[in-house]
Amino acid sequence: MTEPAIACRDLSVSIGGKSILEDVTLTVCPHDFFAIIGPNGSGKTTLLRAILGLVHPRRGSVRIFGAPPRENRSLLGYVPQFRTFDFSYPVTVMEMVLSGRLGHITRPLRRYGDDDYDHALRALEKMEIESLADRELRALSGGQQQRAIIARALAGEPRVLLLDEPTVYVDAPTEKHFFEILEHLRSEMAIVLVTHDIGAISARVTKIACLNRRIYTHDTAEITEDMLTAAYHCPVDLIAHGVPHRVLKRHDEEEEPRA
Numbered sequence: 001m002t003e004p005a006i007a008c009r010d011l012s013v014s015i016g017g018k019s020i021l022e023d024v025t026l027t028v029c030p031h032d033f034f035a036i037i038g039p040n041g042s043g044k045t046t047l048l049r050a051i052l053g054l055v056h057p058r059r060g061s062v063r064i065f066g067a068p069p070r071e072n073r074s075l076l077g078y079v080p081q082f083r084t085f086d087f088s089y090p091v092t093v094m095e096m097v098l099s100g101r102l103g104h105i106t107r108p109l110r111r112y113g114d115d116d117y118d119h120a121l122r123a124l125e126k127m128e129i130e131s132l133a134d135r136e137l138r139a140l141s142g143g144q145q146q147r148a149i150i151a152r153a154l155a156g157e158p159r160v161l162l163l164d165e166p167t168v169y170v171d172a173p174t175e176k177h178f179f180e181i182l183e184h185l186r187s188e189m190a191i192v193l194v195t196h197d198i199g200a201i202s203a204r205v206t207k208i209a210c211l212n213r214r215i216y217t218h219d220t221a222e223i224t225e226d227m228l229t230a231a232y233h234c235p236v237d238l239i240a241h242g243v244p245h246r247v248l249k250r251h252d253e254e255e256e257p258r259a
């Protein structure tokens with residue numbers, strides 16, 4: 001049987017005595033495109049950090065291709081939230097993407113070699129921004145910068161790509177193409193995307209879960225009313241782009257307009 005790319009079993013995480021994740025069980029297969037949606041503060045980033053081995057579970061386990069995160073961290077490509085990057089540094093796109101190779105360099109003085117440049121160039125091609133390689137990162141649009149930070153993660157040859165709110169700076173017309181690019185990547189790696197934005201879920205995802213401390217999933221690409229209500233604690237109107245979707249119940253106050 002193929003080893004899951006990610007297997008979380010009964011994962012519970014507390015920070016400062018507060019329960020952030022409770023009994024999260026999740027399986028991501030090697031070519032899944034897995035979307036996890038949940039409101040702000042529901043524990044999405046914490047779940048990614050637990051998968052990376054950056055926070056330690058109070059209970060339960062995480063396995064990356066069958067091993068603890070610290071042993072297989074090099075198989076994970078992590079793209080943190082856009083706002084955590086400082087784009088004011090005067091570096092070119094190529095220099096930034098090359099830094100995704102740092103974990104692979106064994107040469108003295110951590111010098112990049114031809115293979116590092118090859119991987120960085122391929123990563124830029126995959127994100128369709130090779131023509132921007134020599135441009136300064138700070139001069140690019142938000143959407144182009146977003147692609148560059150994903151290319152940086154790809155340069156490290158991950159087998160799992162973890163994306164935290166990747167569509168924040170992607171406008172609606174570009175979003176469809178952005179998901180087509182991710183769909184191509186899926187032939188080489190699993191993709192896990194977390195977002196608070198239900199509208200940012202593409203029909204191209206293969207599995208969806210809802211998270212709010214606990215996880216609600218059917219391990220399919222279907223979101224049910226029960227999953228959303230459990231995660232968002234209220235009925236949610238789901239008008240996603242191409243997801244097999246249903247428009248759900250309206251909020252109580254909308255059903256009975258005040259006179």
Ligand SMILES: Nc1ncnc2c1ncn2[C@@H]1O[C@H](COP(=O)(O)OP(=O)(O)OP(=O)(O)O)[C@@H](O)[C@H]1O
Binds near residue numbers: 040
């Ligand atoms: N280092 C920390 N110290 C204290 N509290 C933390 C820490 N990290 C996360 N938390 C708390 O854990 C909860 C979940 O945070 P997390 O960032 O995982 O949520 P999220 O779903 O990613 O939110 P958002 O959509 O706003 O990014 C929040 O209440 C947050 O304040």
